[in-house]
Amino acid sequence: MLWGVTADSGRSADGAEPELQLVLCALDEPLAAAWHDIADSRAGLSVHQGSVLDLQVDAVVSPANSYGWMRGGIDAVYARAFPDVEEQVRSAVLAYHGGELPVGEALLVPTGAPNPIWLISAPTMREPGERLPADTVHPYLAARAVLRLLASAVLENGTPVRHVARSVAMPGLGTGIGGVTPELCARQVAAAWDEVFARVEQL
Template sequence: MIKFKLVAFDFDLYYSWKSCFDNIEGVEVVDGDILQEKGDAIVSPANSFGYMDGGLDLKYSTHFGWDLEQKVRNKLESDYFGEIPVGQAIVVPTGLPEVKYLVSAPTMRVPSDISETVNAYLAFKGIIQSVLAYNRENNGVIGTVLCPGLGTGEGKMSASVCAKQMLRAYKVCLNNEMLRQGGLASAVNDHIKLLR
């Protein structure tokens, strides 16, 4: 089973995650610097084009080396016509032993305010799906995933909304709580709840 270590950069995000993910198996919430944590993979809450020269991605590029951005860009160009939509993610090797994989998961197409969207839900769903698929093809090499807030920086999404959206994605993907009844009305109601 995959373990997600949610690493908060501020107390608002930390307490929002703690509130939502309390007693959820396979999730640990910590406060601190994500680059000081140990894991097999680290999430880049990216833009759709894979550019890593701003925000948290800039810290990643400085830490892991600028060739990591080129690896992401090469994968996007070869497999996704140069950009990946919000809700999908890719896994690329970092080439470093301390964190072997980067999961590039756009929370926005380009830097913008996503506070009135379900993009954190879509991004976390994409993260989970891509890691599960990568593990199926590579003998389960990713055990622990380090994940920062999704859309809580440049995207201006509140910590509480981000946490609720991520919890919903986790439950859909790993607790089999996908919508099965109620038709479109149920889907619309679920969408509205994700925005609050």
């Protein structure tokens, strides 16, 4: 079974702080430092310096390409850890989006493993191996798609995604072959978090 949601979905219903625990992962010190800059002042965010797969979480984020190929970077790590997940992602992209999942949208698929149970595919680039421009907003669009999926998507059985994916591990978005700097990635993820989960203080 496959599930999907687009980045055009609405924000969380009441604007309250999320129950979601988002773990921002980094293998290197520059990205870890950039993650700390945004996480230390936001409830629900934490930082892990090490592999995404070190963690016990409900879901992991795949900063994929629009076609669902998982042949490089962290996606290749996921494909080795979860042998059927690339086929799941590509099948979902075909079923829901005619073979191309645009940047700014996200899909949820099962990994086939007990931990993590889910993988969220959120493209940061259209083509595999694409180098992103210095002024790209793709990390923001990908992060917003992930967070909106977690906040408001519903599984086919009617269960809100937020009830089954309470803890999520996210690697850098576009910081590998995409060439996005750690600081730009972190700022854009923070902007997406604040947009989706901002508390409404006044009308």
